[in-house]
Amino acid sequence: MRARSTAAAIGILGAAVLALAPATASASGLPSYQQWQADVQKALTGVNEYLDGARAEHTAIVLDIDNTALETHYHKGRANKPVLDAAQHAQQLGMEVLIVSARAVGGEDSSMRQLSDAGYRPDRICLREHGEAKEDGKLRCRKEFTGDGLKITANIGNRSTDFHGGYFDRKFQLPDYGGELS
Template structure:
């Protein structure tokens, strides 16, 4: 009898765990269904990338001597097409960033990825065609939150002497707190594309 009671308790506990997990699975599926196709997403990204490229053309035309202009980029679904094509660049963003780099801008990244992913993230970005002049990630000893981490990264880069002329991301947390001249927000579809 005691054995049956333990089995029943284990089964009840497992059922509770499954019941708790099901809404999370359903929520993830609903978010995925809310996303547009890859071609629609790229069409939504294109005007932002075009605006970035135009801005860089004007902004980098007269950089004062000694100034270190830089572009700060989020990684997932901004620099890399993580949801739609893992490991591949968002080509329109890469093209704009390459233009900026060719005209004197450093390429810096600010991400909420874990600190222990530094080396693999650099490999992923360089394999996708990006130059990585700086990579700032979530601290290993915990994190105050996405917005605070991204702001801390921008402040760190400013402390290194960079003038952050453009900040590119797809979430509001990529822009909170300022410390950049102009922001370029890609679509996140009400948070469905993180």
């Protein structure tokens, strides 16, 4: 009897400890929303100060959409607040906010509506052409924007494809947890 009550007490104690512990992983194996936001904040450390120092004529920042500007995995359609804050700061400085995404051409209106509904006011959007690899489409978009006379001072994204090939001064890479948060 004593062994059974000891085991029950240990089981209750273990359940209580688990209930009090912060969530660190979701069912998909990705970290909790709170951990992701902490990781996003860390990745964006100093972004506003950097933008203050990079302020010049014809400057812009680039944002990816999914799991960068929007919390697509955790809260579909909701702004990722730290990224929204950086975008709004850039616009207050007179910089353009450009959207470069692997979403396919033809989805510009829908994507701009989602961003607008979440609080963003992007100046322009460029999406991947049909048949174009993600990294090639994003590179083409940045190249086109710089060809139009803009200097991309900051590029904010969460995948390596967001940064392939350059045409920006500094990257701010949000976590993608080994490609699991695409």
